[in-house]
Amino acid sequence: xxxxxxxxxxxxxxxxxxxxxxxxxxxxxxxxxxxxxxxxxxxxxxxxxxxxxxxxxxxxxxxxxxxxxxxxxxxxxxxxxxxxxxxxxxxxxxxxxxxxxxxxxxxxxxxxxxxxxxxxxxxxxxxxxxxxxxxxxxxxxxxxxxxxxxxxxxxxxxxxxxxxxxxxxxxxxxxxxx
Numbered sequence: 101x102x103x104x105x106x107x108x109x110x111x112x113x114x115x116x117x118x119x120x121x122x123x124x125x126x127x128x129x130x131x132x133x134x135x136x137x138x139x140x141x142x143x144x145x146x147x148x149x150x151x152x153x154x155x156x157x158x159x160x161x162x163x164x165x166x167x168x169x170x171x172x173x174x175x176x177x178x179x180x181x182x183x184x185x186x187x188x189x190x191x192x193x194x195x196x197x198x199x200x201x202x203x204x205x206x207x208x209x210x211x212x213x214x215x216x217x218x219x220x221x222x223x224x225x226x227x228x229x230x231x232x233x234x235x236x237x238x239x240x241x242x243x244x245x246x247x248x249x250x251x252x253x254x255x256x257x258x259x260x261x262x263x264x265x266x267x268x269x270x271x272x273x274x275x276x277x278x
Contacts, residue, residue, distance in 0.1 A: 101132045101213070101277065104175040106168075108182040108193025110140045115219035115261035119250055119270040120181040123217055126274030135175070137168055140192035144168070144199060153202035165199045173206055177213035177247065177277070180235065184220035187230040197238070207242045213277075214244040217270055221256030228253070248273050 105124060109116045124134045142164040152160045159165060172178060180197075182189040189197070200207060216235045220227050228251040239246045250273055252266035261267065 101176045102174065103127055103132050103134045103177045103179060103277075104171050105134060105136045105179045105181060106172075106193065106196065107136060107138050108140050108180070108190040108196070110190065110192060111183070112138075112141070113258065114183060115252060115255040115258055116181050116183045116217060118258055118261050119217045119219055119252055119255070119266055120179070122267045122270035123179065123215075123250070123274040126271040127277060128274075130275050130277055132274075132277060135171055137171055139168070139196040140190065142168070142196075144192075144195050146195050147198040147201050151201075155201060156205050157202040159199065159202040165196070165202070168196060168199075169203050173203065173210070175212065176210075177215070178244070179214065180216045180238075182216075182218050182231075184218050184222070184228065184231055187227070188234060189218075189231065200242070204242070207244075209243075211243050211245065213247045214239060214242075215247045215249060215273060217250045217252075217273075219252035219255035219261060219266070221254070223254035225253075227251070247277060
């Protein structure tokens with residue numbers, strides 16, 4: 101299976117990206133190919149809502165989104181990776197997701213698999229409620245097949261994450277993909 105990992109953390113060595121690396125290690129060991137796309141450090145402009153794309157592209161904005169589009173549409177699975185910022189995805193990942201507007205139909209027709217990996221300082225059991233709801237809405241709207249989630253509660257620093265059970269959970273999510 102061809103997997104595209106969409107990293108949305110402005111901290112390249114932060115907790116959510118650590119969890120993503122564990123996931124990728126498991127996925128590669130299971131025989132899958134993995135491509136990482138760093139949405140947080142790409143040149144991606146916010147959607148203007150102009151609808152010039154007609155919901156199927158091309159977008160009038162000339163930025164890195166076309167590279168993301170090509171990689172996503174060539175993949176069998178998307179993995180959303182984000183730190184939990186104010187109970188939702190990072191602004192960087194949200195900007196990319198908003199730009200899906202220009203190729204929604206192509207994503208929907210693929211019936212891709214998906215997963216979400218996130219890390220948060222907060223460890224309360226309600227910490228990920230809003231993010232999980234948003235992800236489930238994306239899954240439904242884009243006709244994705246959810247393969248799982250890793251919600252790293254109490255992963256506020258890389259050392260907290262490294263010593264958490266979530267590293268193993270992320271690895272197993274990747275390793276057990278079919």
